[in-house]
Amino acid sequence: MFAQAPLKSGRGRWETVEVDAILLARGLSKSFRGIQAVDGVNLTVRRGTIHALIGPNGAGKTTCFNLLTKFLNPTKGVITFNGHDITRRSPADVARLGLVRSFQISAVFPQLTVLENVRVALQRKRRDNFAFWRSDRVLKKLDGRAGQLLEEVGLEGQSSHRAADLSYGRKRALELATTLALEPELLLLDEPMAGMAVEEIERTADLIKRSARNRTVLMVEHNLSVVAALSDEITVLARGHVLAEGSYATVSRDERVIASYIGSGHG
Numbered sequence: 001m002f003a004q005a006p007l008k009s010g011r012g013r014w015e016t017v018e019v020d021a022i023l024l025a026r027g028l029s030k031s032f033r034g035i036q037a038v039d040g041v042n043l044t045v046r047r048g049t050i051h052a053l054i055g056p057n058g059a060g061k062t063t064c065f066n067l068l069t070k071f072l073n074p075t076k077g078v079i080t081f082n083g084h085d086i087t088r089r090s091p092a093d094v095a096r097l098g099l100v101r102s103f104q105i106s107a108v109f110p111q112l113t114v115l116e117n118v119r120v121a122l123q124r125k126r127r128d129n130f131a132f133w134r135s136d137r138v139l140k141k142l143d144g145r146a147g148q149l150l151e152e153v154g155l156e157g158q159s160s161h162r163a164a165d166l167s168y169g170r171k172r173a174l175e176l177a178t179t180l181a182l183e184p185e186l187l188l189l190d191e192p193m194a195g196m197a198v199e200e201i202e203r204t205a206d207l208i209k210r211s212a213r214n215r216t217v218l219m220v221e222h223n224l225s226v227v228a229a230l231s232d233e234i235t236v237l238a239r240g241h242v243l244a245e246g247s248y249a250t251v252s253r254d255e256r257v258i259a260s261y262i263g264s265g266h267g
C-alpha cells in the first residue's frame with residue numbers, strides 16, 4: 001500500500017511523493033531553550049517492518065520518539081501518518097488514527113485482574129469507557145476478544161490474577177495486551193526491554209515479534225542484541241541528526257556509528 005506524503009526536496013520545495021511508508025518525518029527539529037535535541041531528522045518507516053531508533057546517550061532518541069508520538073510538538077518539520085499530516089495533532093487523536101504508544105503510558109490498573117484490565121482497554125477502544133462498571137453483560141461480550149489478546153501475549157493462564165501481583169515482565173506483557181486492544185496499525189515501543197531480567201528479555205522479544213506480524217513497530221531500544229535480532233530497519237541518531245540507516249549488518253559496520261558509540265562511552 002502506498003501513502004501520499006509531503007517531502008522537502010533538496011532545493012527546499014515541498015513535493016508530494018508516493019512511498020510505501022506508514023510514518024514519515026521530514027525536517028523534524030526540536031530545541032529546548034537553545035539546546036538542539038533533534039535537528040532536521042528525516043525518517044521513513046515502511047509498512048510492515050520493525051524499525052528501531054538507536055544511538056548513544058543524549059542522541060535525541062527520546063525527544064524524537066516524543067515528537068513522533070505527539071507528546072512533544074516540533075519546533076520545525078512535518079510528520080505524516082498514513083498520508084495524514086499529524087504534526088499538530090494530539091496523542092489521543094493519533095491513537096484513534098492507529099498510531100499507539102506502549103510501555104510507559106498504558107493504563108494498567110493494579111487492583112483489577114488481568115482480564116478486567118484488557119476488558120477496560122477494549123471498552124476504551126469502543127469509547128464507552130464510563131459504562132464499564134455498569135453492564136456486566138456488555139463486558140462478558142468482550143471476553144472473547146480479551147481472551148485472544150491474552151493468548152497473544154502469553155497471559156491466558158493468569159487472567160484472574162490481580163495485575164499488581166504479576167512479575168515486572170508479565171506486567172509489561174499486560175500493558176502490551178491493553179495497547180493491542182486499541183488495534184494499533186503502528187505500535188510505538190519506548191525501551192521495551194528497560195528494567196527486564198535476562199530471562200524476560202527473550203520472552204518479550206518474542207512477544208514483540210509476534211505482535212509485529214500484522215502491524216508495523218517502531219521502537220527505541222538500548223539493548224543492541226535485541227535490536228539486531230528484531231529489526232528490519234535501523235535509524236542511528238547522534239547529536240540530534242540521523243547518522244546512518246539500514247539493516248543491523250549495515251549500520252553496525254558503519255565507521256561513524258562505531259565512533260559515536262565509542263565516543264559516548266558505550267563501547
Ligand SMILES: Nc1ncnc2c1ncn2[C@@H]1O[C@H](COP(=O)(O)OP(=O)(O)OP(=O)(O)O)[C@@H](O)[C@H]1O
Nearest residue numbers: 032035036037055056057058059060061062063064
Ligand atoms: N526537556 C528538556 N529540556 C532541556 N533539554 C532537554 C530536554 N529533553 C532532552 N534534552 C536534551 O536534548 C538532548 C537529547 O536528549 P534525549 O533524551 O532525546 O536523548 P536520548 O538519545 O534519548 O538519550 P538517552 O539514551 O540518554 O536517553 C540532550 O542533550 C538532552 O539533555
